Amino acid sequence: MLNLNINKGQFSLRSYLNFESDLSKKQDYDPRFRVYNLYLEGRNLFDIATIKIGRQPIFNSIAGGGVFDGVDLDLRYSDFKLSGYYGGNTPAYQNFETTKNWNDDYILGGKFTTSIIKNTQIGLSYINKNFRPLDYYATRFDANLNPMQVLIEGNSNQFKFASADVSYRQENMFSLDARYDYDLNFETTSKFEVSGRYEQIENLGVDLYYNYREPRIRYNSIFSVFDFGNTQEIEGGLDYRFFNQYTVFGKFANVTYKDDNSQRITAGINTNYGSLSYRKNLGYAGEMDAISLYGAYSMMDGFFTPSLGLAYTSYKLSKEDAKNNLTSVLAGFNLRPWKALSFDLQGQYLNNRIYKDDFRLFFKINYWFNTNLKLI
């Protein structure tokens, strides 16, 4: 994996590349070269604009996949921000090529945000993502019910959403975030969610979360034609910090489906050195009891960091399914003789009905450069 940035003043060429191959056994796609990022960035141009051109990340829950090939322009002035982006979808597995069908395989969107009202932020956004599926041959029947081969050349699948989000925050007292997604294709509310947190009492946080959600099915997907329901979820939780080290938390959620429901209980403790959590699921979504522990501790000024992870899960994916038990163990350490150089060794153990006492060992060398190469 290579993460190389070349900077000059307000401009950077950023890359995030990955090369992988199975050395012991030929895999179907080996060797694979992935390009996650390769873009030119200009920042704070004319004290207002930031532009990125090339393969770049996009963080949008509707976009999926997180990368596109194109241009992103952000304009920021005082309490206002306007951003827009346009580009092609990346091929599967971030292959180093661009889409050949820009008319049917693109992403376009933008967002306007303002924080002109004290403690409040308002955003309005739009996204249009077309995704061209692969053509394929399939068996169909003619009017006389005789099978025939048909080339399926589907239209581009599409997401087209308008969204609004509002945040209100008073530090150490109260915060409220809400988001509304409207599906422009189906002309229906796709999602509404609201998340509130009250933390005026020292060390105590009270959370409440609610969402209403239509299944996110692409327009032109065969699944869009069926009669389906929506879900509603409500979750409440508490977290409390004590001894300046521990944060204990507990949450309970109920998800309502069409004619059924499911519950989720989570409890645990977080510290700087790791976390311990317990989860229980009930109802339609499946049944599960899971406990997991993960911790690590750096010694000798970061020279040696051992880590340990344990998880035990007993679960049924559905009422009809058999119960499964699953144990996993991670144990390893990191050695960092110098800041820029580190070695990792980790053993992973897994035991379930598919992997009986499976043990694997991983080793990694990591070196990071921190020198401005002044290539430009």
Add this chain to the structure above:
Amino acid sequence: MKPKYIYLILTLAVTGFLAFNAFTSAQENGPKGTGNEKLIKFSHKLHAEITDCQGCHSKAAESTEVGKDLYPNHENCGSCHDVEDTNNCQMCHFDENYEALHYRDSGLNFNHKFHVTEQKMECLGCHKGINEVEYGFQAKPEPYPPMSLCNTCHNNYKDIASNECSLCHKSTFDLKPLSHQKGDFRKTHKFDALQADANCNMCHDNTSCQDCHIGNNILTENNTQNNSYAPYTPANSFDSKPQKQQITRVHDLNYVYNHGIDLKSGKMECQTCHQVETFCAECHQNAAQHDFAIPGVMPATHRQPNFITAAVGSGGGVHAVDAKRDIESCASCHDVQGGDPVCIRCHMDPDGIKGDNPKTHPSNYMHDTHGDWHDSQGSLCFNCHTNATPNSPKGVGFCGYCHK
């Protein structure tokens, strides 16, 4: 492994974990202040009117480390005070306590010489407000420079200084901020990141976000028995810089087996990170058929005798009920890039006679409104209504449903 051993190991691990944290928290959970206020009578405010910082902290300008040698010593004080006068010790020392000043390891690498001498930075530029209080720890808002202040230069953006975590922090593992330890942080961090004053980029850059938000690097596409869990290193919340310190994962090692519960319960929206048209299918498919058929992957519901009842008026059986509740689960396996959706095997209308096939659409489906109609052969309608094309005559077959 026998269950009793598993429980024993878990119990020991949990006990050890809690004991370890109790030990470390007891070490770090001292009273506010350094304790020096009980040893020395001192006022930064008073002295700031008499001398500059280096008048007392004489070694600071040449120091390359943060350490207790930066505290003033007798020699420093002696330039003004008569420290040799043993009758006057209580002017500075409490009672007869001559204990050395306490020093708390900051866990930081810091070079005062570079910043003060070479970069000509003012002490009060970082130690803001310290000239207005008695003891250093009383300075507001924080006794030591907040990280956001360091970030004004150490930001990787202005071509001034790197913000690699380990440039300043001796250990990068335990840097998890308090805000990240909230019980619901994973769900709500998206709201935090959208704020105008969000400072995520003090620690995180795009690549660290992408470690989760491009899910393809979490598991390889060949996620079969021969290649179950690869050692990719998505950054976790402890250390999310390019110099990732450990082999870590976003999901638990066992997540591949029980992720279906999160998907159905709405805890996770897989699509936020994963390109579902390709990602799910790599496990939930038979590579040759582009369909799901690997034994053990097929949900148990599918093996029920009444999973599919195809006759008109039968209600469709279990699969119809499940699909109404959670059609995204169906789509995650059956809406595969380049694969023929399995539902078309039954939900089709080859003869153009209305009502003799399984009920598919809700009432008034696409009635006089929008939709992927039939303006091209690629339209969705023709996947099932195979006896029609965009050029079919009105009144015949599928077209006759509406066009009389």
